[in-house]
Amino acid sequence: MKFVIQRDQLISSVQDVMKAISSRTVIPILTGMKIEAKESGITLTGSDSDISIESFIPAEENGNVNVEQIEAGSIVLQAKYFPDIVRKLPEKTVEIESDENLKVTIRSGKAEFNLNGQDAEEYPQLPKLQTDDSFELPIDLLKSLIKQTVFAVSTMETRPILTGVNIKLENGNLTFTATDSHRLASREIPVTEAPGQLPTVVVPGKSLNELNKILDDTEETVEISVTNNQILFRTKNLNFLSRLLDGNYPETSRLIPEQSKTVLHVKTKELLSTIDRASLLAKEERNNVVRLSTKGNGLIEITSNSPEVGTVAEEITVPSISGEELKISFSSKYMIDALKAIEYEEVKVEFTGAMRPFIIRPANDDPILQLILPVRTY
Incomplete structure (x- = not known):
């Protein structure tokens, strides 16, 4: 096997494939990265038997030559050393060559590395997904x-x-x-x-x-x-x-309350930063509990206290609030995660009482839904 490749292309493919390689695998050869050269280009493969990643570098793409002087073949190289070597090579191109004794030479400029490779035949075959069910x-x-x-x-x-x-x-x-x-x-x-x-x-x-x-x-x-037991995500290269995980996923639709007793519309960033500040004093608590109370006149109050540290309280004026008065406690971490995930300026929070799960969704009813269970604080 032999080829000359653009170093930048090689680095970005190596970085992708490394995400599937674990040093803790039970199959020794999987600590390595498989490199396969064909006329059409170079394929790098990494796997830890949970995930497998194949990255293809086409010999030529959009008129740019990425790989040349290709002699077909394949080899497995130690992933512990190969990425660092590639990253630190001096020139823009890299020549990689292996002989029949699985010895690999990596050259770039005046630098030359000789590595021991492993036989690519011993690398597990990735399952080929033949399926009509794709979208x-x-x-x-x-x-x-x-x-x-x-x-x-x-x-x-x-x-x-x-x-x-x-x-x-x-x-x-x-x-x-x-x-x-x-x-x-x-x-x-x-x-x-x-x-x-x-x-x-x-x-x-x-x-x-x-x-x-x-x-x-x-x-x-x-x-x-x-x-049946794999999912494949495929882009061009x-x-x-x-x-996939085995077992039955719980039926989650019944967790979602049908009706609500208190509804808030609130600016996402404002609620997020208020809860973030309140959580500063809730660090000791296992679940960083903060409390939300409705105040009337379009106000809500976010408070937190931890007996040894002190208390914090902050009021927010909200665009609209309807329904029953409410005091509810919840994990500030869960609430912060949920608000960050909803990429909308305004959210609607629907409560069905102090001890029932509540729902956060974008104010425009886009079907993104976050549900959080409250925390008992008495």
């Missing part, structure tokens, strides 16, 4: 779906299914839902040209976080395909494959 989404939309839900997955392995995001496509609507049983985040969007039904799947939150980091805003769309 496309604009990348920016997928990224916002992830951002508005994934923070609410559980970090506790006690109920593994809750560490993932539930993705459901039915009747032309795609829904992402995440919950850790104390809060819930969901968003629904219409999808044109989608297959009628897709199996409902649960994708690990960790996978979606990595996908979100890798997806390039410059690409237009991502194709999503599902098989990237394949991102994740395992």
